[in-house]
Amino acid sequence: MAEDVAVAAPAEAAPGAGGRSGAEPWIPELSRGAVLWNGLRAYGLIVAMWTRSTMAYRASFAMMAFGNFAATAFDFVAILMMFSHIESLGGFSLSEVAFLYGTAGTAFGLAELVLGSMNRLGGRVRDGTLDTLLVRPVPVLAQVAADKFALRRLGRVLQGLLVLGYGLATLDLDWTVARVLLLPTMIVSGAAIFCAVFVVGGAFQFWAQDASEVQNAFTYGGNTLLQYPPSVFGRELVRGVTFVVPLAFANWIPALYIMGREVPLGLPQEVAFLPPVVAAVCCALAGLVWRTGLRAYRSTGS
Protein backbone atom coordinates (compact mmCIF):
# COMPACT_ATOMS: atom_id res chain seq x y z
CA MET A 1 0.00 0.00 0.00
CA ALA A 2 2.71 2.38 1.01
CA GLU A 3 4.65 1.64 -2.12
CA ASP A 4 1.70 2.71 -4.26
CA VAL A 5 1.59 5.99 -2.46
CA ALA A 6 5.29 6.57 -2.91
CA VAL A 7 5.60 5.67 -6.54
CA ALA A 8 2.28 6.20 -8.15
CA ALA A 9 0.80 9.14 -6.30
CA PRO A 10 1.80 11.95 -8.65
CA ALA A 11 0.71 10.10 -11.80
CA GLU A 12 -2.57 8.56 -10.72
CA ALA A 13 -5.34 10.93 -9.91
CA ALA A 14 -6.32 11.24 -6.28
CA PRO A 15 -9.94 10.31 -5.53
CA GLY A 16 -11.06 13.92 -5.32
CA ALA A 17 -9.50 14.91 -8.62
CA GLY A 18 -11.11 12.17 -10.69
CA GLY A 19 -14.20 14.12 -11.68
CA ARG A 20 -12.34 17.01 -13.23
CA SER A 21 -9.80 17.08 -16.02
CA GLY A 22 -8.78 13.48 -15.34
CA ALA A 23 -5.00 13.44 -15.21
CA GLU A 24 -4.56 16.55 -13.13
CA PRO A 25 -1.98 15.64 -10.45
CA TRP A 26 -2.83 16.46 -6.86
CA ILE A 27 0.79 17.22 -6.10
CA PRO A 28 2.11 19.93 -8.41
CA GLU A 29 4.90 18.81 -10.75
CA LEU A 30 8.19 20.15 -9.45
CA SER A 31 11.46 20.65 -11.22
CA ARG A 32 14.53 18.85 -9.85
CA GLY A 33 15.87 22.01 -8.28
CA ALA A 34 12.55 22.73 -6.63
CA VAL A 35 12.40 19.19 -5.21
CA LEU A 36 15.90 19.60 -3.79
CA TRP A 37 15.06 23.01 -2.34
CA ASN A 38 11.83 21.62 -0.92
CA GLY A 39 13.71 18.75 0.72
CA LEU A 40 16.40 20.98 2.21
CA ARG A 41 13.78 23.39 3.55
CA ALA A 42 11.84 20.53 5.14
CA TYR A 43 15.07 19.15 6.58
CA GLY A 44 15.83 22.56 8.09
CA LEU A 45 12.36 22.86 9.60
CA ILE A 46 12.46 19.41 11.20
CA VAL A 47 15.98 20.04 12.49
CA ALA A 48 14.85 23.33 14.04
CA MET A 49 11.94 21.54 15.68
CA TRP A 50 14.15 18.85 17.24
CA THR A 51 16.67 21.45 18.36
CA ARG A 52 13.95 23.41 20.15
CA SER A 53 12.68 20.26 21.80
CA THR A 54 16.23 19.29 22.92
CA MET A 55 16.77 22.72 24.39
CA ALA A 56 13.79 22.19 26.69
CA TYR A 57 16.13 20.01 28.80
CA ARG A 58 19.26 22.13 28.82
CA ALA A 59 21.08 20.23 31.56
CA SER A 60 20.54 16.91 29.84
CA PHE A 61 21.66 18.45 26.55
CA ALA A 62 24.84 19.86 28.10
CA MET A 63 25.61 16.48 29.65
CA MET A 64 25.04 14.61 26.39
CA ALA A 65 27.03 17.10 24.31
CA PHE A 66 29.90 16.83 26.77
CA GLY A 67 29.51 13.05 26.67
CA ASN A 68 29.84 13.06 22.88
CA PHE A 69 32.89 15.27 23.15
CA ALA A 70 34.44 13.10 25.86
CA ALA A 71 33.67 9.84 24.07
CA THR A 72 35.71 10.89 21.07
CA ALA A 73 38.30 12.60 23.25
CA PHE A 74 39.02 9.23 24.95
CA ASP A 75 39.81 7.85 21.49
CA PHE A 76 42.52 10.43 21.14
CA VAL A 77 43.72 9.91 24.72
CA ALA A 78 44.33 6.27 23.75
CA ILE A 79 46.44 7.47 20.81
CA LEU A 80 48.34 9.84 23.10
CA MET A 81 49.04 6.95 25.46
CA MET A 82 50.33 4.91 22.53
CA PHE A 83 52.70 7.74 21.68
CA SER A 84 53.92 7.90 25.28
CA HIS A 85 55.66 4.61 24.45
CA ILE A 86 56.73 5.24 20.85
CA GLU A 87 58.13 7.98 18.63
CA SER A 88 56.28 7.06 15.47
CA LEU A 89 53.45 4.75 14.45
CA GLY A 90 53.89 3.20 11.01
CA GLY A 91 56.44 5.93 10.28
CA PHE A 92 54.14 8.80 11.28
CA SER A 93 54.74 11.21 14.16
CA LEU A 94 52.13 12.19 16.75
CA SER A 95 51.51 15.53 14.97
CA GLU A 96 50.91 13.76 11.68
CA VAL A 97 48.56 11.25 13.28
CA ALA A 98 46.78 14.18 14.97
CA PHE A 99 46.34 15.81 11.57
CA LEU A 100 44.88 12.60 10.14
CA TYR A 101 42.68 12.15 13.22
CA GLY A 102 41.48 15.75 13.14
CA THR A 103 40.57 15.84 9.47
CA ALA A 104 38.83 12.45 9.61
CA GLY A 105 37.06 13.29 12.88
CA THR A 106 35.82 16.67 11.68
CA ALA A 107 34.58 15.37 8.32
CA PHE A 108 32.93 12.36 9.91
CA GLY A 109 31.50 14.46 12.74
CA LEU A 110 29.82 16.78 10.23
CA ALA A 111 28.32 13.83 8.34
CA GLU A 112 27.14 12.26 11.59
CA LEU A 113 25.57 15.54 12.69
CA VAL A 114 23.64 15.83 9.42
CA LEU A 115 22.72 12.18 8.81
CA GLY A 116 23.47 10.32 12.04
CA SER A 117 19.81 9.40 12.44
CA MET A 118 19.85 7.16 9.37
CA ASN A 119 20.35 4.02 11.45
CA ARG A 120 16.90 4.53 12.97
CA LEU A 121 15.37 3.68 9.61
CA GLY A 122 15.43 -0.08 10.19
CA GLY A 123 13.35 0.37 13.33
CA ARG A 124 10.81 2.45 11.41
CA VAL A 125 10.57 -0.20 8.69
CA ARG A 126 10.07 -2.88 11.34
CA ASP A 127 7.34 -1.15 13.32
CA GLY A 128 5.63 0.34 10.28
CA THR A 129 6.00 4.02 11.21
CA LEU A 130 7.79 4.66 7.91
CA ASP A 131 4.37 4.67 6.23
CA THR A 132 3.56 7.95 7.96
CA LEU A 133 6.58 9.55 6.32
CA LEU A 134 5.57 8.28 2.90
CA VAL A 135 2.23 10.08 2.80
CA ARG A 136 3.66 13.48 3.72
CA PRO A 137 4.45 15.80 0.80
CA VAL A 138 8.11 16.00 1.85
CA PRO A 139 11.00 13.87 0.50
CA VAL A 140 11.36 10.76 2.67
CA LEU A 141 15.14 11.15 2.83
CA ALA A 142 14.79 14.60 4.37
CA GLN A 143 12.37 13.29 6.97
CA VAL A 144 14.44 10.24 7.90
CA ALA A 145 17.68 12.23 7.99
CA ALA A 146 16.23 14.90 10.28
CA ASP A 147 14.38 12.42 12.51
CA LYS A 148 15.43 13.02 16.14
CA PHE A 149 18.18 15.37 14.98
CA ALA A 150 20.81 15.45 17.73
CA LEU A 151 22.65 18.73 18.11
CA ARG A 152 24.80 17.10 20.80
CA ARG A 153 26.78 15.51 17.97
CA LEU A 154 28.51 18.87 17.60
CA GLY A 155 30.68 17.53 20.44
CA ARG A 156 32.46 15.22 17.99
CA VAL A 157 32.99 17.99 15.42
CA LEU A 158 34.45 20.25 18.09
CA GLN A 159 36.78 17.52 19.31
CA GLY A 160 37.93 16.81 15.74
CA LEU A 161 38.62 20.49 15.15
CA LEU A 162 40.63 20.77 18.37
CA VAL A 163 42.83 17.81 17.45
CA LEU A 164 43.19 19.19 13.92
CA GLY A 165 44.25 22.52 15.42
CA TYR A 166 46.83 20.75 17.57
CA GLY A 167 48.13 18.86 14.54
CA LEU A 168 48.39 22.02 12.42
CA ALA A 169 50.08 23.96 15.20
CA THR A 170 52.76 21.35 15.79
CA LEU A 171 53.40 20.36 12.16
CA ASP A 172 55.85 22.38 10.12
CA LEU A 173 54.03 22.30 6.81
CA ASP A 174 55.12 23.71 3.49
CA TRP A 175 51.98 25.72 2.70
CA THR A 176 51.20 26.45 -0.93
CA VAL A 177 47.99 27.99 -2.26
CA ALA A 178 46.86 24.57 -3.46
CA ARG A 179 47.40 23.04 -0.03
CA VAL A 180 45.60 25.86 1.79
CA LEU A 181 42.61 25.47 -0.52
CA LEU A 182 42.71 21.69 -0.32
CA LEU A 183 42.31 21.59 3.48
CA PRO A 184 38.71 22.93 3.71
CA THR A 185 37.85 21.19 0.43
CA MET A 186 38.93 17.80 1.75
CA ILE A 187 36.91 18.22 4.94
CA VAL A 188 33.73 19.16 3.08
CA SER A 189 34.29 16.42 0.48
CA GLY A 190 35.09 13.94 3.23
CA ALA A 191 31.85 14.84 5.01
CA ALA A 192 29.98 14.36 1.71
CA ILE A 193 31.59 10.93 1.18
CA PHE A 194 30.61 9.87 4.71
CA CYS A 195 27.09 11.24 4.06
CA ALA A 196 26.86 9.01 1.00
CA VAL A 197 27.90 6.04 3.16
CA PHE A 198 25.21 6.94 5.70
CA VAL A 199 22.56 7.13 2.95
CA VAL A 200 23.59 3.80 1.40
CA GLY A 201 23.60 2.27 4.89
CA GLY A 202 20.10 3.65 5.43
CA ALA A 203 18.87 2.31 2.09
CA PHE A 204 20.31 -1.11 2.95
CA GLN A 205 17.91 -1.25 5.89
CA PHE A 206 14.93 -1.32 3.51
CA TRP A 207 16.06 -4.84 2.70
CA ALA A 208 17.59 -5.92 6.00
CA GLN A 209 15.80 -4.09 8.76
CA ASP A 210 17.73 -5.50 11.71
CA ALA A 211 21.11 -5.03 10.09
CA SER A 212 21.61 -1.38 10.96
CA GLU A 213 24.83 -2.31 12.72
CA VAL A 214 26.49 -3.22 9.41
CA GLN A 215 26.42 0.47 8.62
CA ASN A 216 28.45 1.20 11.77
CA ALA A 217 31.29 -0.87 10.36
CA PHE A 218 31.61 1.55 7.44
CA THR A 219 30.81 4.82 9.21
CA TYR A 220 32.33 4.58 12.69
CA GLY A 221 34.72 1.88 11.50
CA GLY A 222 35.77 4.01 8.54
CA ASN A 223 36.39 6.94 10.84
CA THR A 224 38.54 4.82 13.16
CA LEU A 225 40.46 3.46 10.15
CA LEU A 226 41.27 6.90 8.75
CA GLN A 227 42.62 8.07 12.09
CA TYR A 228 45.65 5.83 11.66
CA PRO A 229 48.17 6.20 8.84
CA PRO A 230 47.63 3.88 5.83
CA SER A 231 51.11 2.39 6.30
CA VAL A 232 49.73 0.60 9.39
CA PHE A 233 47.25 -1.45 7.37
CA GLY A 234 47.61 -4.27 4.90
CA ARG A 235 47.87 -3.30 1.25
CA GLU A 236 44.61 -5.10 0.40
CA LEU A 237 42.70 -3.09 3.00
CA VAL A 238 44.12 0.19 1.66
CA ARG A 239 43.19 -0.90 -1.88
CA GLY A 240 39.67 -1.68 -0.68
CA VAL A 241 39.07 1.72 0.89
CA THR A 242 40.54 3.46 -2.14
CA PHE A 243 38.76 1.71 -4.98
CA VAL A 244 35.73 -0.06 -3.48
CA VAL A 245 34.48 2.13 -0.63
CA PRO A 246 36.49 5.26 -1.48
CA LEU A 247 36.99 6.44 2.10
CA ALA A 248 40.67 7.06 1.37
CA PHE A 249 39.62 10.16 -0.57
CA ALA A 250 37.89 11.50 2.55
CA ASN A 251 41.21 12.01 4.23
CA TRP A 252 44.24 9.77 3.59
CA ILE A 253 45.01 10.82 0.02
CA PRO A 254 44.53 14.60 0.35
CA ALA A 255 45.95 14.66 3.90
CA LEU A 256 49.14 12.89 2.86
CA TYR A 257 49.53 15.35 -0.01
CA ILE A 258 49.12 18.32 2.36
CA MET A 259 51.72 16.82 4.69
CA GLY A 260 54.06 16.42 1.73
CA ARG A 261 54.14 12.65 1.94
CA GLU A 262 53.70 10.08 -0.76
CA VAL A 263 50.15 9.21 -1.72
CA PRO A 264 49.44 5.52 -0.90
CA LEU A 265 49.48 2.66 -3.44
CA GLY A 266 51.93 4.56 -5.63
CA LEU A 267 49.15 6.68 -7.12
CA PRO A 268 50.15 9.99 -8.80
CA GLN A 269 50.14 13.11 -6.59
CA GLU A 270 47.33 14.67 -8.66
CA VAL A 271 44.73 12.26 -7.23
CA ALA A 272 44.91 14.39 -4.07
CA PHE A 273 42.65 16.89 -5.84
CA LEU A 274 40.00 14.30 -6.70
CA PRO A 275 37.98 14.31 -3.43
CA PRO A 276 35.26 16.71 -4.69
CA VAL A 277 34.78 14.56 -7.79
CA VAL A 278 34.74 11.34 -5.77
CA ALA A 279 32.29 12.92 -3.32
CA ALA A 280 29.95 13.99 -6.14
CA VAL A 281 30.00 10.51 -7.69
CA CYS A 282 29.41 8.89 -4.28
CA CYS A 283 26.46 11.16 -3.54
CA ALA A 284 24.91 10.48 -6.96
CA LEU A 285 25.31 6.73 -6.47
CA ALA A 286 23.93 6.97 -2.93
CA GLY A 287 20.87 8.80 -4.27
CA LEU A 288 20.33 6.04 -6.79
CA VAL A 289 20.64 3.31 -4.14
CA TRP A 290 18.29 5.21 -1.85
CA ARG A 291 15.62 5.48 -4.54
CA THR A 292 15.96 1.78 -5.38
CA GLY A 293 15.65 0.93 -1.70
CA LEU A 294 12.59 3.11 -1.24
CA ARG A 295 10.90 1.46 -4.22
CA ALA A 296 11.68 -1.98 -2.82
CA TYR A 297 10.01 -1.09 0.48
CA ARG A 298 7.06 -3.25 1.44
CA SER A 299 5.03 -2.03 4.35
CA THR A 300 4.39 -4.37 7.28
CA GLY A 301 0.80 -3.92 6.22
CA SER A 302 -0.74 -4.23 9.65
Added chain:
Amino acid sequence: MGRLYAVVAAGGFRRYATYRVATVAGVFTNCVFGFIVAYAYTALWDARPRLGGYDLPQAVTYVWLGQALLAACATMGGGFEDELIERIRTGDIAVDLYRPADLQLWWLAGDLGRAAFQLLGRGIVPMAVGAFAFDLALPGDALTWLAFLCAVLLGLVVSFALRFLIALSAFWLLDGAGMAQMGMLAAMFFSGMLLPLNVFPGALGELARALPWSALLQVPADIFLGRRTGWDLVGAFGFQAAWALALLMAGRALQSVATRRVVVQGG
Protein backbone atom coordinates in the same frame (compact mmCIF):
# COMPACT_ATOMS: atom_id res chain seq x y z
CA MET B 1 12.59 -19.74 43.79
CA GLY B 2 15.76 -20.61 41.90
CA ARG B 3 13.64 -22.04 39.12
CA LEU B 4 11.94 -18.69 38.52
CA TYR B 5 15.25 -16.95 37.85
CA ALA B 6 16.39 -19.80 35.59
CA VAL B 7 13.24 -19.26 33.54
CA VAL B 8 13.87 -15.50 33.40
CA ALA B 9 17.45 -16.13 32.27
CA ALA B 10 16.28 -18.55 29.58
CA GLY B 11 13.80 -15.91 28.46
CA GLY B 12 16.59 -13.34 28.18
CA PHE B 13 18.60 -15.79 26.08
CA ARG B 14 15.69 -16.58 23.74
CA ARG B 15 14.70 -12.95 23.39
CA TYR B 16 18.06 -11.94 21.93
CA ALA B 17 18.39 -15.16 19.95
CA THR B 18 15.32 -14.05 17.94
CA TYR B 19 17.21 -11.28 16.16
CA ARG B 20 19.38 -13.39 13.87
CA VAL B 21 20.06 -10.76 11.21
CA ALA B 22 21.02 -8.25 13.88
CA THR B 23 23.43 -10.79 15.36
CA VAL B 24 25.09 -11.41 12.00
CA ALA B 25 25.32 -7.65 11.42
CA GLY B 26 26.90 -7.20 14.85
CA VAL B 27 29.43 -9.96 14.21
CA PHE B 28 30.37 -8.28 10.92
CA THR B 29 30.97 -4.96 12.66
CA ASN B 30 32.97 -6.63 15.45
CA CYS B 31 35.18 -8.24 12.81
CA VAL B 32 35.77 -4.98 10.92
CA PHE B 33 36.80 -3.20 14.12
CA GLY B 34 38.88 -6.22 15.10
CA PHE B 35 40.87 -5.94 11.89
CA ILE B 36 41.39 -2.18 12.18
CA VAL B 37 42.54 -2.27 15.81
CA ALA B 38 44.63 -5.42 15.30
CA TYR B 39 46.57 -3.70 12.50
CA ALA B 40 47.07 -0.60 14.65
CA TYR B 41 48.33 -2.72 17.57
CA THR B 42 50.64 -4.61 15.22
CA ALA B 43 52.28 -1.30 14.29
CA LEU B 44 52.47 -0.33 17.96
CA TRP B 45 54.03 -3.63 19.06
CA ASP B 46 56.38 -3.62 16.08
CA ALA B 47 57.74 -0.32 17.35
CA ARG B 48 57.81 -1.45 21.01
CA PRO B 49 57.98 -5.26 21.30
CA ARG B 50 56.86 -6.57 24.72
CA LEU B 51 54.97 -3.36 25.50
CA GLY B 52 52.94 -3.87 28.68
CA GLY B 53 54.40 -7.36 29.00
CA TYR B 54 52.55 -8.66 25.92
CA ASP B 55 54.25 -10.03 22.85
CA LEU B 56 52.64 -9.35 19.47
CA PRO B 57 50.40 -12.48 19.28
CA GLN B 58 49.17 -11.74 22.82
CA ALA B 59 48.39 -8.11 21.95
CA VAL B 60 46.43 -9.14 18.86
CA THR B 61 44.61 -11.82 20.85
CA TYR B 62 43.66 -9.10 23.33
CA VAL B 63 42.04 -7.12 20.48
CA TRP B 64 39.89 -10.02 19.36
CA LEU B 65 38.95 -10.94 22.94
CA GLY B 66 37.76 -7.36 23.36
CA GLN B 67 35.59 -7.62 20.26
CA ALA B 68 34.26 -11.02 21.34
CA LEU B 69 33.28 -9.80 24.83
CA LEU B 70 32.01 -6.35 23.79
CA ALA B 71 28.37 -7.33 23.25
CA ALA B 72 28.20 -9.75 26.18
CA CYS B 73 29.55 -7.17 28.65
CA ALA B 74 27.29 -4.52 27.08
CA THR B 75 30.29 -2.17 27.27
CA MET B 76 28.75 0.11 24.64
CA GLY B 77 25.21 -0.36 25.96
CA GLY B 78 22.57 -2.68 24.61
CA GLY B 79 21.87 -4.45 27.91
CA PHE B 80 18.89 -4.26 30.22
CA GLU B 81 19.62 -0.74 31.52
CA ASP B 82 17.75 1.24 28.85
CA GLU B 83 14.65 -0.79 29.53
CA LEU B 84 14.86 -0.40 33.31
CA ILE B 85 15.44 3.36 32.95
CA GLU B 86 12.40 3.58 30.71
CA ARG B 87 10.29 1.62 33.22
CA ILE B 88 11.36 3.96 36.01
CA ARG B 89 10.58 7.00 33.86
CA THR B 90 7.14 5.79 32.86
CA GLY B 91 6.27 4.44 36.29
CA ASP B 92 5.96 0.82 35.13
CA ILE B 93 8.56 0.04 37.80
CA ALA B 94 5.67 0.04 40.30
CA VAL B 95 4.42 -3.17 38.69
CA ASP B 96 7.89 -4.74 38.97
CA LEU B 97 8.12 -3.80 42.63
CA TYR B 98 5.04 -5.69 43.75
CA ARG B 99 5.92 -8.83 41.84
CA PRO B 100 6.78 -11.74 44.15
CA ALA B 101 10.37 -11.66 42.89
CA ASP B 102 13.44 -9.69 43.85
CA LEU B 103 13.99 -6.72 41.51
CA GLN B 104 17.77 -6.99 41.34
CA LEU B 105 17.87 -10.79 40.92
CA TRP B 106 15.12 -10.60 38.28
CA TRP B 107 17.09 -8.21 36.10
CA LEU B 108 20.37 -10.00 36.84
CA ALA B 109 18.91 -13.29 35.61
CA GLY B 110 17.53 -11.68 32.44
CA ASP B 111 20.79 -9.89 31.71
CA LEU B 112 22.89 -13.03 32.25
CA GLY B 113 20.62 -14.83 29.79
CA ARG B 114 21.20 -12.07 27.25
CA ALA B 115 24.94 -12.13 27.90
CA ALA B 116 25.07 -15.92 27.48
CA PHE B 117 23.51 -15.60 24.04
CA GLN B 118 25.77 -12.75 23.01
CA LEU B 119 28.83 -14.59 24.24
CA LEU B 120 27.95 -17.44 21.88
CA GLY B 121 26.37 -15.48 19.05
CA ARG B 122 28.69 -12.48 19.01
CA GLY B 123 31.81 -13.97 20.57
CA ILE B 124 32.72 -17.19 18.80
CA VAL B 125 32.75 -16.02 15.18
CA PRO B 126 34.94 -12.90 15.69
CA MET B 127 37.38 -15.02 17.70
CA ALA B 128 37.50 -17.60 14.88
CA VAL B 129 37.95 -14.89 12.23
CA GLY B 130 40.76 -13.38 14.30
CA ALA B 131 42.45 -16.76 14.69
CA PHE B 132 42.15 -17.32 10.94
CA ALA B 133 43.62 -13.97 9.91
CA PHE B 134 46.22 -13.40 12.64
CA ASP B 135 48.64 -15.39 14.73
CA LEU B 136 46.82 -15.57 18.08
CA ALA B 137 48.06 -16.78 21.47
CA LEU B 138 45.33 -19.30 22.27
CA PRO B 139 45.62 -21.29 25.50
CA GLY B 140 46.60 -24.90 25.01
CA ASP B 141 45.05 -26.49 28.08
CA ALA B 142 41.41 -26.89 29.01
CA LEU B 143 41.91 -25.55 32.54
CA THR B 144 42.92 -22.12 31.26
CA TRP B 145 39.79 -22.02 29.09
CA LEU B 146 37.71 -22.99 32.13
CA ALA B 147 39.35 -20.32 34.29
CA PHE B 148 38.76 -17.80 31.51
CA LEU B 149 35.04 -18.66 31.34
CA CYS B 150 34.74 -18.28 35.14
CA ALA B 151 36.42 -14.87 34.90
CA VAL B 152 34.04 -13.87 32.08
CA LEU B 153 31.06 -14.89 34.22
CA LEU B 154 32.33 -12.82 37.16
CA GLY B 155 32.98 -9.93 34.76
CA LEU B 156 29.40 -10.14 33.49
CA VAL B 157 28.08 -9.89 37.06
CA VAL B 158 30.29 -6.84 37.74
CA SER B 159 29.08 -5.29 34.48
CA PHE B 160 25.46 -5.92 35.50
CA ALA B 161 25.97 -4.47 38.99
CA LEU B 162 27.47 -1.28 37.55
CA ARG B 163 24.66 -0.81 35.05
CA PHE B 164 22.05 -1.55 37.72
CA LEU B 165 23.42 1.34 39.81
CA ILE B 166 23.37 3.61 36.77
CA ALA B 167 19.81 2.63 35.89
CA LEU B 168 18.58 3.30 39.45
CA SER B 169 19.84 6.87 39.19
CA ALA B 170 16.79 7.43 36.98
CA PHE B 171 14.69 7.42 40.17
CA TRP B 172 16.20 10.82 40.94
CA LEU B 173 17.16 12.15 37.50
CA LEU B 174 14.16 10.83 35.49
CA ASP B 175 16.11 11.24 32.25
CA GLY B 176 18.69 8.50 32.68
CA ALA B 177 20.19 8.85 29.20
CA GLY B 178 22.98 11.17 30.34
CA MET B 179 24.02 8.84 33.16
CA ALA B 180 23.85 5.81 30.87
CA GLN B 181 26.17 7.58 28.45
CA MET B 182 28.63 8.47 31.20
CA GLY B 183 28.56 4.83 32.31
CA MET B 184 29.32 3.68 28.78
CA LEU B 185 32.24 6.12 28.52
CA ALA B 186 33.76 4.91 31.77
CA ALA B 187 33.28 1.30 30.72
CA MET B 188 34.91 1.83 27.30
CA PHE B 189 37.92 3.58 28.75
CA PHE B 190 38.51 1.75 32.04
CA SER B 191 37.72 -1.77 30.83
CA GLY B 192 40.72 -1.61 28.54
CA MET B 193 38.64 -1.65 25.37
CA LEU B 194 40.52 1.31 23.87
CA LEU B 195 43.97 0.24 25.03
CA PRO B 196 45.06 -2.57 27.40
CA LEU B 197 45.23 -1.23 30.95
CA ASN B 198 48.80 -2.48 31.42
CA VAL B 199 49.87 -0.02 28.70
CA PHE B 200 48.30 2.91 30.63
CA PRO B 201 51.09 5.07 32.07
CA GLY B 202 51.99 5.27 35.79
CA ALA B 203 49.35 6.22 38.33
CA LEU B 204 46.54 6.21 35.76
CA GLY B 205 47.40 2.59 35.05
CA GLU B 206 47.40 1.72 38.76
CA LEU B 207 44.03 3.39 39.18
CA ALA B 208 42.48 1.82 36.07
CA ARG B 209 43.60 -1.66 37.12
CA ALA B 210 42.03 -1.23 40.57
CA LEU B 211 38.65 0.02 39.29
CA PRO B 212 35.78 -2.45 38.78
CA TRP B 213 35.70 -2.02 34.99
CA SER B 214 39.01 -3.89 34.69
CA ALA B 215 37.05 -7.01 35.69
CA LEU B 216 35.15 -6.86 32.37
CA LEU B 217 38.01 -7.33 29.91
CA GLN B 218 41.51 -6.88 31.34
CA VAL B 219 41.28 -9.60 34.01
CA PRO B 220 39.63 -12.26 31.79
CA ALA B 221 42.07 -11.43 28.98
CA ASP B 222 45.11 -11.77 31.26
CA ILE B 223 43.82 -15.16 32.43
CA PHE B 224 43.23 -16.21 28.82
CA LEU B 225 46.76 -15.15 27.90
CA GLY B 226 48.19 -17.24 30.74
CA ARG B 227 49.54 -14.26 32.65
CA ARG B 228 47.67 -15.08 35.84
CA THR B 229 48.22 -18.56 37.23
CA GLY B 230 48.41 -20.21 40.64
CA TRP B 231 47.78 -17.86 43.56
CA ASP B 232 47.71 -14.93 41.17
CA LEU B 233 44.71 -16.55 39.49
CA VAL B 234 42.97 -16.89 42.84
CA GLY B 235 43.74 -13.22 43.45
CA ALA B 236 42.18 -12.29 40.09
CA PHE B 237 38.99 -14.19 40.93
CA GLY B 238 38.98 -12.61 44.39
CA PHE B 239 39.29 -9.12 42.88
CA GLN B 240 36.37 -9.73 40.53
CA ALA B 241 34.21 -11.39 43.18
CA ALA B 242 34.88 -8.62 45.69
CA TRP B 243 33.81 -5.93 43.24
CA ALA B 244 30.78 -7.97 42.16
CA LEU B 245 29.67 -8.40 45.77
CA ALA B 246 30.34 -4.80 46.77
CA LEU B 247 28.53 -3.36 43.75
CA LEU B 248 25.56 -5.73 44.08
CA MET B 249 25.22 -4.72 47.76
CA ALA B 250 25.45 -1.06 46.81
CA GLY B 251 22.73 -1.61 44.21
CA ARG B 252 20.57 -3.29 46.83
CA ALA B 253 21.06 -0.40 49.26
CA LEU B 254 20.29 2.18 46.58
CA GLN B 255 17.23 0.20 45.56
CA SER B 256 15.81 0.23 49.08
CA VAL B 257 16.42 3.98 49.40
CA ALA B 258 14.85 4.57 46.00
CA THR B 259 11.74 2.55 46.67
CA ARG B 260 11.24 4.07 50.13
CA ARG B 261 11.89 7.73 49.42
CA VAL B 262 11.02 8.34 45.80
CA VAL B 263 7.51 8.83 44.56
CA VAL B 264 6.94 6.68 41.53
CA GLN B 265 6.07 8.57 38.36
CA GLY B 266 2.91 7.97 36.43
CA GLY B 267 -0.73 7.76 37.23
